[in-house]
Amino acid sequence: MLRLLFVRHGRTSWNAQGRVQGGGALDALGRAQAAALGERLRDELLDAIYASPALRARQTARAVARIHDIKVRQRHLLQDLSYGKYAGALLADVQREQPELVALWRTEPHRVRFEGGESLGDLRARIVRFVSDLGASHAAGAVLIATHDSPVRMALSLALGIDDAEHNREDLVTQLGSITEFELFDGALRLRRHNDVEHLRGIDD
Numbered sequence: 001m002l003r004l005l006f007v008r009h010g011r012t013s014w015n016a017q018g019r020v021q022g023g024g025a026l027d028a029l030g031r032a033q034a035a036a037l038g039e040r041l042r043d044e045l046l047d048a049i050y051a052s053p054a055l056r057a058r059q060t061a062r063a064v065a066r067i068h069d070i071k072v073r074q075r076h077l078l079q080d081l082s083y084g085k086y087a088g089a090l091l092a093d094v095q096r097e098q099p100e101l102v103a104l105w106r107t108e109p110h111r112v113r114f115e116g117g118e119s120l121g122d123l124r125a126r127i128v129r130f131v132s133d134l135g136a137s138h139a140a141g142a143v144l145i146a147t148h149d150s151p152v153r154m155a156l157s158l159a160l161g162i163d164d165a166e167h168n169r170e171d172l173v174t175q176l177g178s179i180t181e182f183e184l185f186d187g188a189l190r191l192r193r194h195n196d197v198e199h200l201r202g203i204d205d
Contacts (some may be wrong), residue, residue: 009030012056058072151173
């Protein structure tokens with residue numbers, strides 16, 4: 001059996017500023033969250049560490065990799081949902097300038113394709129492919145996967161049989177620096193725990 005430890009990156013200045021993601025490095029709180037994650041997983045027997053190419057995800061992965069002396073393997077399939085022209089924009093500005101788009105994203109996210117970016121269908125295809133590739137590369141053991149909120153939500157949706165129309169469900173929210181664990185059994189994901197932030201107790205803004 002293969003265990004998949006999906007972790008969301010620590011906080012960035014863009015998170016704190018309320019920007020649509022697409023960049024940003026870990027800020028002081030984010031670095032503390034990543035360090036706490038590394039300590040939480042110190043005794044975990046990890047066979048590999050994968051990360052989105054985004055700096056914030058790589059920084060989070062390295063906090064764990066340094067402890068385990070494992071090289072971080074970058075995978076483009078783990079990138080966040082691409083928001084295209086809106087990447088890096090302030091959420092308040094997008095709300096003011098494109099209220100119809102924001103309303104559609106909130107109520108029918110499966111119908112949205114961001115200009116110059118992706119749809120949830122594109123993201124689903126990427127995560128399905130990543131999980132399939134992982135199953136072909138690792139028969140058993142445990143791997144760490146440092147990525148973003150939307151990819152973790154998509155993995156949850158695959159495990160729980162949730163349609164992309166429900167992508168914005170509150171119970172799918174993945175907190176910064178959290179752990180969401182799955183088992184990969186016979187090609188299918190099974191959820192073991194979601195949004196585990198026990199290691200972040202005492203770390204605040």
